[in-house]
Amino acid sequence: xxxxxxxxxIKTNGQKLYEITDQTIKWIEKHNFKTGxxxxxxxxxxxxxxxQENADPNVQQDLINYFNKLVPMDNKLYIHTxxxxxxxxxxxxxxxxxxxxxxxxKDSRILLGIWQGIYLFEHRLHSTKRTIVHHFIGE
Amino acid sequence: xxxxxxxxxIKTNGQKLYEITDQTIKWIEKHNFKTGxxxxxxxxxxxxxxxQENADPNVQQDLINYFNKLVPMDNKLYIHTxxxxxxxxxxxxxxxxxxxxxxxxKDSRILLGIWQGIYLFEHRLHSTKRTIVHHFIGE
Amino acid sequence: xxxxxxxxxIKTNGQKLYEITDQTIKWIEKHNFKTGxxxxxxxxxxxxxxxQENADPNVQQDLINYFNKLVPMDNKLYIHTxxxxxxxxxxxxxxxxxxxxxxxxKDSRILLGIWQGIYLFEHRLHSTKRTIVHHFIGE
Numbered sequence: 536x537x538x539x540x541x542x543x544x545i546k547t548n549g550q551k552l553y554e555i556t557d558q559t560i561k562w563i564e565k566h567n568f569k570t571g572x573x574x575x576x577x578x579x580x581x582x583x584x585x586x587q588e589n590a591d592p593n594v595q596q597d598l599i600n601y602f603n604k605l606v607p608m609d610n611k612l613y614i615h616t617x618x619x620x621x622x623x624x625x626x627x628x629x630x631x632x633x634x635x636x637x638x639x640x641k642d643s644r645i646l647l648g649i650w651q652g653i654y655l656f657e658h659r660l661h662s663t664k665r666t667i668v669h670h671f672i673g674e
Numbered sequence: 675x676x677x678x679x680x681x682x683x684i685k686t687n688g689q690k691l692y693e694i695t696d697q698t699i700k701w702i703e704k705h706n707f708k709t710g711x712x713x714x715x716x717x718x719x720x721x722x723x724x725x726q727e728n729a730d731p732n733v734q735q736d737l738i739n740y741f742n743k744l745v746p747m748d749n750k751l752y753i754h755t756x757x758x759x760x761x762x763x764x765x766x767x768x769x770x771x772x773x774x775x776x777x778x779x780k781d782s783r784i785l786l787g788i789w790q791g792i793y794l795f796e797h798r799l800h801s802t803k804r805t806i807v808h809h810f811i812g813e
Numbered sequence: 814x815x816x817x818x819x820x821x822x823i824k825t826n827g828q829k830l831y832e833i834t835d836q837t838i839k840w841i842e843k844h845n846f847k848t849g850x851x852x853x854x855x856x857x858x859x860x861x862x863x864x865q866e867n868a869d870p871n872v873q874q875d876l877i878n879y880f881n882k883l884v885p886m887d888n889k890l891y892i893h894t895x896x897x898x899x900x901x902x903x904x905x906x907x908x909x910x911x912x913x914x915x916x917x918x919k920d921s922r923i924l925l926g927i928w929q930g931i932y933l934f935e936h937r938l939h940s941t942k943r944t945i946v947h948h949f950i951g952e
Contacts, residue, residue, distance in 0.1 A: 572713055633772065637774060646715060674677070
């Protein structure tokens with residue numbers, strides 16, 4: 536049994552879906568992993584990790600718009616306002632989505648659907664740096 | 675260490691929760707898996723995989739109703755409308771729930787609570803085919 | 814390859830985030846697990862397992878308030894009302910969050926961000942007992 540780790544660092548620049556699929560695949564190919572589980576976990580609670588459609592970029596814009604409407608950036612709605620109007624909504628969006636995904640790897644390929652990509656979903660407004668732990672366990 | 679894969683194909687017929695627990699258990703028994711992780715991942719971003727109550731079927735109807743109210747099928751709300759009024763809401767519902775679950779298996783049994791079942795949650799209105807990857811890693 | 818299981822039992826006392834990080838870490842240290850995946854799954858569908866901020870407790874209160882507003886405890890909205898006004902909302906909140914998390918363990922440490930804690934998020938109003946399965950696979 537093989538286990539490897541890698542911290543992918545992403546500099547984000549506001550609310551957007553940042554695709555990481557290619558970087559994740561490159562790491563698998565580099566280590567020649569064959570079959571196993573790839574556990575991804577984001578080390579923050581104001582950004583998410585999601586698998587979403589990679590075809591029409593409007594889907595990503597609609598996701599951002601929807602979540603901004605669902606979780607308004609309005610300080611009057613929250614007690615925790617000291618880190619800015621976007622911080623508490625970011626924590627809520629994180630709870631509504633995921634901060635961890637386990638992907639299956641077979642024959643050195645991540646088993647994703649043809650229209651699926653892996654995304655860091657940034658919920659904060661300002662520029663920041665995010666760490667996504669990659670952990671492979673298998674052969 | 676043992677690893678096996680299986681694609682469960684489900685023909686869906688509109689918005690509903692389709693229970694897959696029995697088919698998943700059958701696959702585990704067929705291969706005589708003892709102890710390990712069963713990683714399930716749906717290969718689509720307009721349907722979800724969830725663990726939910728298997729007792730009162732009204733719970734499932736309430737879930738469908740609630741998600742339809744939370745994410746309205748109204749083209750005016752979205753940019754991505756080319757695939758039908760139910761497509762963008764389906765992507766959002768997918769982001770709000772899960773497209774992957776890791777289940778623990780011990781003594782050939784999936785460790786689920788007594789009232790828990792595994793469901794494919796279909797968000798599209800028309801009939802379609804869904805693939806759920808089953809991946810076992812363990813002994 | 815090593816595999817171990819442990820059922821963490823938590824007595825809850827109403828809607829709150831109950832931190833379990835310390836108990837989970839203690840179990841890892843007790844067994845001297847080095848590197849692997851720790852799969853946590855809650856055996857109920859009316860409470861959640863989430864990774865959230867462990868710094869400002871107001872974040873936890875805001876999460877509770879937000880989810881109560883998003884999923885009103887109003888029997889008129891649901892068909893499944895036989896188990897109390899908080900039961901169907903609890904199932905919905907469970908679907909909107911997570912009932913399972915896979916955590917990466919390296920050098921006997923859970924790879925969590927500095928502000929991340931592991932929480933049982935209780936959605937029911939009355940006092941109850943919850944079981945969180947801990948399953949380690951690795952070395």
